[in-house]
Amino acid sequence: MTTEDPDDRALWSQAAGGSPYAFGVLFDRHAKAVYNHCFRLTASWAAAEDHLQATFLMAWRKRDNMPALERESALPWLLAVATNVVRNDQRSLGRRLRLFARVAEERPVPDHADHVAERIDDQRRMKEVLKAVARLPRNEREALALCLWSGVSYADAAAVLGIAEGSVRARVSKARSRLHRILGEQREVVPLAALTVEDR
The missing domain is CATH 1.10.1740.10 (RNA polymerase sigma factor, region 2, helix turn helix motif)
Incomplete structure (x- = not known):
């Protein structure tokens, strides 16, 4: 801006x-x-x-x-x-919101094999982590996603979740401790912020 x-x-x-x-x-x-x-x-x-x-x-x-x-x-x-x-x-598993219909234009289709492979690998890695994250209480999962992965401040996360800032800090701390026990000390949670879309 x-x-x-x-x-x-x-x-x-x-x-x-x-x-x-x-x-x-x-x-x-x-x-x-x-x-x-x-x-x-x-x-x-x-x-x-x-x-x-x-x-x-x-x-x-x-x-x-x-x-x-x-x-x-x-x-x-x-x-x-x-x-x-x-x-x-x-x-409501199995029901996905389809809000905007897309009409594909006829055009030559370039080879996207490398890009597709990267996306599949991102999804595979994220699914592995989410299996571990799924073992956390929901309130800790949401605080983790906001503060560690999306980079939202504790104050803004508190506004999103409708709770006190101190509660957000406590949830993030508990989530990190649990994940270190689940994933082991060799796995880092925070670097998964790299699993993002670079340009839209």
């Missing part, structure tokens, strides 16, 4: 008033972070894409009732919506 770009609060207010442009700027600004957050919760790029779309579609549909931003960034609120979207989807 440059000094000339409107801040999230101004865009939020304009989007609540029905401005597609303002909402589009918010999407461009935060889509990658929301996408990566969803991937870390699901270990699936395809599911993360669905959840990203569902998050912003829900935000657009509820724009008339958007709460005023309590912080300078809209990201904590969007991550809260994304977390709820993933929770709801996981409660």
Whole structure:
């Protein structure tokens, strides 16, 4: 964001008033972070894409009732919506939200073998870690995903989860201790933040 770009609060207010442009700027600004957050919760790029779309579609549909931003960034609120979207989807396995139909254009298809292999490897590694993370209580899993993997501050994570900042710190600490016991001291949890999409 440059000094000339409107801040999230101004865009939020304009989007609540029905401005597609303002909402589009918010999407461009935060889509990658929301996408990566969803991937870390699901270990699936395809599911993360669905959840990203569902998050912003829900935000657009509820724009008339958007709460005023309590912080300078809209990201904590969007991550809260994304977390709820993933929770709801996981409660109804097998049902995926298909929100935007895509029409494939006829064009020469380059060889994407290396890229596909990397994505499959990312998903395989993330699934291994999520098997261990799944053994944690849900409240610790969500705090871990926000603070260690998505790089959200403890204060913003507290806003996303609706709890005190001290509780977030405690959950992250407990989650790290449990994971070190589950995965062993040779496995690092924090570097999995590298499992993100670089460009959207």
